[in-house]
Amino acid sequence: MPVLSTHQLSFQLDTGEWLFQNLNFSLTSRLTGLVGRNGVGKSVFLSLLLRKLTPVNGYVMSQGKIAYYSQLSSHLLDGGLRIAEFLGISNKLLALKAIEQGHCLQEYFDVIGDDWDIKNKTKHTLKTLRIDPNLNAYCHTLSGGQLARLQLYQLFNSDAEILLLDEPSNHLDYEGKQWLINELKQFSGQILLVSHDRSLLSHVDGIYQLTSLGLGFFKGNYDVYSAQSSTQTEALDRQITHVKAEQKRMERQAQTNKEKAQQRERHGNRIRKSGSQPKVLMDAKKDKAAQSRSATVINQQNHLQRNQERLRVMEEQKEVLKPQVLYLQQANQIKKRRLLNIENCQLYYGSGKPISLILSHAERCYLNGANGCGKSTLLKAIQNNHLNYSGVIELNVKTVYLDQHFGLLKLEESMLDSLIKSSKELTENTARGLLAGIGFRRDSVYRKVAYLSGGEKMKLSMLVVSHLANSPLLLLDEPDNHLDIESKQILAAALNAYKGAFILVSHDEDFVAEVRINKYIRL
Template sequence: MPALITHQLSFQLDSGEWLFRHLNLSLTKGISGFVGRNGAGKSVLMSLLLGRLEPAEGDIQRDGNIGHYSQLPSHLIDSDITIADFLGITDTLTASRAIAQGSTDPRYFNIIGDDWDIESQTEKQLTALGIQTHVDTRCRTLSGGQLALLQLHRLFSAEHDILLLDEPTNHLDAKGRQWLIEQLSCFEGIALVVSHDRTLLRHVDGIYQLTGLGLRYFSGNYEVFFSQTSLESSALDRQISQLKSEKKNIEKQAQINREKAQQRAAKGNRTLKSGSQPKILMDAKKDGAERSVSASNTNQQNQMKRNNGKLQSLEELKEKRKPQAMHLPVLTRGKNQTLVHVEGFTLPFGEQILLNFTVNQHDRCYLKGPNGCGKSTLLTTILKGYSPLPGEVRRNVSAVYLDQHFGLLDANVSMISSLMSHCEGLQESDARTLLAGIGFRRDTVYRQVSHLSGGEKMKLSMLMVSHTQHAQLLLLDEPDNHLDIEAKHVLAAALNAYKGAFILVSHDEDFVADVSVNKILHMYTD
């Protein structure tokens, strides 16, 4: 029976810092989601489960054949490998084509076996995935979503007992995401899915959440998880508010007790001076009052100590859950000029639709279309400001492009150096403020880009493009990819507050709904 179980699993970074400690995870059935903030260690835990990293402490029990999908840009992007090569059918195709040309070599017949229609069947499967091309096409010519679907198709076609999927919906359009949900629902083994896609998480049996406090399991889908964590967050706020109120009451009572003690002491001094009562009696009363005050002070100090301890503990917990913030520049609204003019533009692939549209100063555009229709090509053409293809593409202002694969980043440079070198004129204090907003404070700003998670790289890239000097148009190619759910809310809020123009590509319907766009550009016909 397949199973994947960890016991007291811990991982330590090269710096000596513990990324996480004593994690217990038990996968024995069903589909489980896996969520957590960017940088919490989700991908590291996946590497530990796969045996690619060794834990500092703890052990892992693996029973069954494990298949894995990585969120990192595929090696297929930079290679000459064909779809047939990747799917492992090249030899069969070669044999089939040789026989079709008249060869009677027995070796070819042995290679083919029963797979006489391998080419037509494979291309039929590709078409069902939305990859309308032939098997000899080089993988690097496919879009990010098509590459993702191709890799997932091969994974589900293999005989795996356990699947570990690291953000599989990144780059997938609505049709591809639905295909993935259907594949998971039919999968008879065990699956752990790292995802920030709320639609996908609504179809899981349970959710693991990784935080600085450890690993927790929630039985049920995303709606159950969100409801429970929201209740816990509200309860935490109420506890902190109650403790703060209690602290004020203790301080107020202490002040009242001090004033009463001072009044009693003053009255005793007056009585002693008047000589109306024997000195020995007055001294005894004074000693008793001082002992009573001392006991009261000790009790109040203990109350305050307990209160402060609880309050500090809860505020530290709240700090760990504290929402991040992405600060985009404040721009001065100018006249409503035309920033981009596209007329009669046609891409040489996809549905080859004639594109005609303009983007003005105050436009917040959503560029919508399926995988492979040419959205990224259109954005890069706008960035160039001219079209090598039929039609006219004219850009009248400076623009900056955020691509899907972190093309702006140098893996060997620190975060703060990346931000300051790209954003001319940005002061170090301002750079630190921006990085603090996305969760990096003090010396963590010197962390190398190569050590960042996918979501952290995307947040850094977003700061870089949005603070590029004089840029009046943002071209955002799936900026929500890799971001955790909270970070998606943060980015949506930042874009809503942003006064400049942008063209946004995204396949996350929940994220798009959170962003206040005022123009939709269709790359296909409904």
């Protein structure tokens, strides 16, 4: 029986900030979701489960083989790994080739075993994954969606008993997501699914929610979690409102009692001065009033303190979220001119359809199409990263390519250094203000890029590309990937306010609908 659980798990960043403390977790359902806002620590939590990181306190207990899907597969993007090597069938293919050429050593037969049809079977599998069945192709030549499907296919068909999937639907088009949902349902082991994708989370059996307050569990799918979470938040808000109103009422009553006591004291002083009543009697009345007043004040203070403690406990149960906003630098040019001219451009890899586009200042184009049709290939061609096309691409402005894997950022740099180095015009105070807008204040700006979540890296990347000199044409390759729902809305609002030109690639129809697009290309 596979086991994965934690006890009092705590992790501290190199800046001294506690990312989370005392997390207790147990993977008991077949398919469990993990949700939380960008930067709350979901990917770090997975790294702790995999023992890639060491907790400051607490420990992880595991039993059974665990496999992991990462948002960023750098070993596939940067290396010279071929598809056959990644799938672990290179030796079998070499042995088959040797036998076909007449070499009949026993070791070749031992390597092949019963897999005489491995080549054709694998090619058929690649076709079903909508990947060119060239087993010698390099993995880095695949699109983001194709690379995701290839990795996920290998995991689902491995001997792993537990899968940890970190945002597996990123880069996938509609068909890819449907394939993923089907694989999630058919997997016989246990899965922990980290995702912002509601269509995936609607199929889970339970959801863990990670917040700055800790880890909470909700039994049921995303709809059940959303309803329960909203109910709990609304109930807590009502309790806090009630206790605050009670606090104000008690404070007003205490003030009223104090004013009445002062009035009685003044009245007694006037009688004492008039001499109409004996001094002994007046002194006795004064002592009794003082004792009564003292008891009332102590009682009121005790009530107020108890109420304040109740309020403190309730407010500790409520996550306080600072509002965020993404400030993109506005273009300096106001003269409308042609920035990009594409005439009958035909890509050697991807879509066979010729592409034509004229893009002027302040125009924004949406580039749409299925995984593998050539969207990223076209953006890289515009960026002049390759010449694998025919036709004409003319540029009258600098371009900057924001890829799906944050290639602009250096993991060892701090957020502040990354932003300041991107633009000579930025002062430290301005850079700090921009970082504060996306939720990083004071010493948190010194946090290394390596410790940022995917969503935080994307927001930092957007700041970097929009603050480069001379307002370049932005080539945005799925910038909404890794972002939670709120952050997607923030990015859409920032792009709407941006006065420069950009070309946008995205598979999220809701996000694209929120961005005011005036040109469309479908591959």
